[in-house]
Amino acid sequence: MTTMFSTPKLCSYPECKAVAKKTWALLPLCYGHHDTIRLETLKYYANRMPYDHRQHYLQIARLIKRITPFYAQSVKKSDGVVKKTNEMPNRPIEALDFTIKTYAALKRNGINFENELRKKSYEEITSLRNIGRKSVEEIEETLGIEFKPAKEDAK
Ligand SMILES: [Zn+2]
Known part of the structure; x- marks a missing residue:
């Protein structure tokens, strides 16, 4: 009988040699x-x-x-203010300043990184469970973005 063992990953915490679980x-x-x-x-x-x-x-x-990968860009806000976001990494949502309610809701929806939020349309973000208007505003403020409607009115 043979058993395959894969090398266990070790904890990333400095100096810690325990097995990562x-x-x-x-x-x-x-x-x-x-x-x-x-x-x-x-x-x-x-x-x-x-x-x-x-x-x-x-x-x-x-x-x-x-x-986490780094990228540099400027975000133009609706009021015309250009917010410099140089060297902003694709931060894990743990690193963002969300309230526990918003943080927990995002996690439950399987969202782990800010770029996953940046890609979403207004419809997509509001269709997430437990993400209400307040959370949407909070995310927009934190990331300096504005969620756009999925479909633009064809003119
Ligand atoms: Zn450890």
């Missing part, structure tokens, strides 16, 4: 570190816990940045 923004992590970072993030979104109290998260934030 979970991922956080595509980074493999052990149960312990995944849980600590998840809890820090929940606290952060619930009470706006200051960033420097998210010690475990900050340890891996640099790694998350490294694996």
Whole structure:
């Protein structure tokens, strides 16, 4: 009888050698570190816990940045204000400043990165479960975008 073993992935947390069982923004992590970072993030979104109290998260934030592709662009807002978004990575939604409600709803809808949001039309975003008007506004503000209707009126 033969059994195939694949090499287990190790936790990405600095100095941690435990086997990775979970991922956080595509980074493999052990149960312990995944849980600590998840809890820090929940606290952060619930009470706006200051960033420097998210010690475990900050340890891996640099790694998350490294694996996410960077792009540079300027976003022109409806009021004509050009918002510079140079060197903005395709950030995992964990790294964005969403409320816990919006964050949880996006996760439940299988959305993990900001570029998945940028691609959506207004109809698509509002058809997601638990994404109401407030969440849509929040996403638009956070990303500096405006969701456009799927079909333009043919003229
Ligand atoms: Zn670990």
